[in-house]
Amino acid sequence: MTRPALRDTLRLAATVTVVNGFANLTGLPFALYASLAVLSVSVGNYGNTLELGRQRLVGTAIGAMVVFFGYRAWGHLPLVVALPLALLLARLIAGSLRLTVGYAVCCFVVVMGWLTHDQQLDSWIPLRLLWTAFGILMALLSLRLFWPSRARIHQREGLLQLLVDLGHTLLQVVQNPPEAIQSQAQRRRQLGQQIRSLRTSLQGLRDQRQGALLELGTLASEHPVARMWALLDQASEALILDLDELRRLPNADWLGWGLQVDYDAGLAFVQGVVERLLSWRQQLSDSTQLQPPPSQPRSALSLEALQSPESNAAYTRLSPEQLQRVAAQLMVLNRMDHTMESTERQWRELVS
Helix, strand or coil: HHHHHHHHHHHHHHHHHHHHHHHHHHHHCCCCCHHHHHHHCCCCCCCHHHHHHHHHHHHHHHHHHHHHHHHHHHHCCCCHHHHHHHHHHHHHHHHHHCCCHHHHHHHHHHHHHHHCCCCCCCHHHHHHHHHHHHHHHHHHHHHHCCCCCCHHHHHHHHHHHHHHHHHHHHHHHHCCCCCCCHHHHHHHHHHHHHHHHHHHHHHHHHHHHHHHHHHCCCCHHHHHHHHHHHHHHHHHHHHHHHHHHHHHCCCCCCCCCHHHHHHHHHHHHHHHHHHHHHHHHHHHHHHCCCCCCCCCCCCCCCCCCCCCCHHHHHCCCHHHHHHHHHHHHHHHHHHHHHHHHHHHHHHHHHHH
């Protein structure tokens, strides 16, 4: 037995034991339904357990109402007529509510109430609802108390840490260390290792995401949190590709070619991107609820600085190869600017 399967089995056994012990202390009849509820809704993750519990509770309530009123209305009819009428009514109501698992529970309650508890419906129905709700509640609590599943938390923390690592690596890519300390070849190798580490982290988060999605329930793909994960994943992948391209591009001697203003503008933009990534992390880690992007204006790549008289004069002195090197790096920075803008725009639409 694998470790997750063993953990789920032990959790289920512990929960059923606690439920049975509590039921015996109360002395109330029909306590078996609490254990049945635990066994039927416990699936190892909070989202699906919550959905199964909701459907089971709704199905039980519908079945209880149908058998309570149906028995009084059609109880005098032959069983072969009355019971199918009650089941048809239960099916119509459950179908209108689009129940799946709850549909079977609803019909089962009708049959059990009609055939077995027809003389004690006034006591059996409230106790059945009570014990079912108690079993579902205990199943949900067990997922928080006994070896809780933390895939959702790990996914969130991993993506937020990835933003921080992206920012630190981005600064190292654009900052040129002195040649006496580190050769360009050594620098490229180190940056390549860091970028591969970022890719490994991103792939690891993708591999773990399925478990985190299970905790969000059956409609996880439409959940705002899951859509935010996908948005951060998309932005991280785009920035990693831009980082790798910046690392591979031929160096541009910005200062030696008289492009001090352009270099300062590019460095200021990158520092703004790093600060923005850290702001994203802060904004998303301050609350368990999905928050909008930071309200402070986002720093963009200054086109005015790139079109200054000093820059225009320096461009006229550059060779085509030098111009190509400068343009290639500016294009990558422009793509990063577009990635940041697009991510925040979709983020706002997500929380609006």
